[in-house]
Amino acid sequence: MDIVVCIKRVPATDTAIKIAADGKSIDPTGVQFELNAYDEFALEQALRIKEQLNAGSVTVVTIGPKDCKKQLDDALARGADKAVLLSTTDWMYDGAQTAAALAAWIKTVPCHLVLCGRQAVDSDNNQLPANLAARLGFGCVTEVSKLTLENGVFTAERDIEGAREVVTCKTPAVLSCNKGLNEPRYANLKGIMAAKKKPFVEQPATLGPRTMEIVSLTLPPARAAGKILGNGADAVPALIAALREQKAL
DSSP states (O other), X not given: OEXXXXXXXXXXXXXXXXXXXXXXXXXXXXXXXXXXXXXXXXHHHHHHHHHHHTOOEEEEEEEEOGGGHHHHHHHHHHTOSEEEEEEOSSOOOOHHHHHHHHHHHHTTSOOSEEEEESOOTTXXXXXHHHHHXXXXXXXXXXXXXXXXXXXXXXXXXXXXXXXXXXXXXXXXXXXXXXXXXXXXXXXXXXXXXXXXXSOEEEEEOOOOOOSOOOOOOOOOOOOXXXXXXXXXXXXXXXXXXXXXXXXXX
């Protein structure tokens, strides 16, 4: 089974974000980037499927600047067979535009299964997997929390409001992976050394027109300063009163 894993380079969740001078993008100066957390679950699941079948390939692909090579190398070190960088200097925030570019590339390679993270932690729009499946004409199951494969059929479980849904899906398919699906592995020294010999392909991304525009970006308001109501047991009445007043508001 030939598996493609779509990954994204995102700012680290503990990085202090600054708005760029244009007011519509983030300032990358001093920002630490990492592999999107949900994409780690997708990559791990792809590696497990390959190990289960003892056949096939795992290719990781991303769209972004040349600096994305660090995250792709990390994926190779964890066990992926090949990495592809669809290079662009554009800031990829449009889910439809990203899906179109990825679909255009995926159609050129052998692919039975596409795995994505549930969503990217920077944009949080959760649009890519379904949009990508529609463009490829593949089946789609999103936010998968448990997955098994037997006789070429996937059985996926996903959390819905107040229940857990179980669905089956044949390939070709696009699956998006949720937290709890697995425990991602880390790259070891052997994997890091092996990654240097694995195929790495860089080619320009084929980008169509954007379908959305960011008008402005603003940081959330600063958190109000904390209040000290007293010390020890003497502070309890004041705390209860403060909680009641806040609830009333």
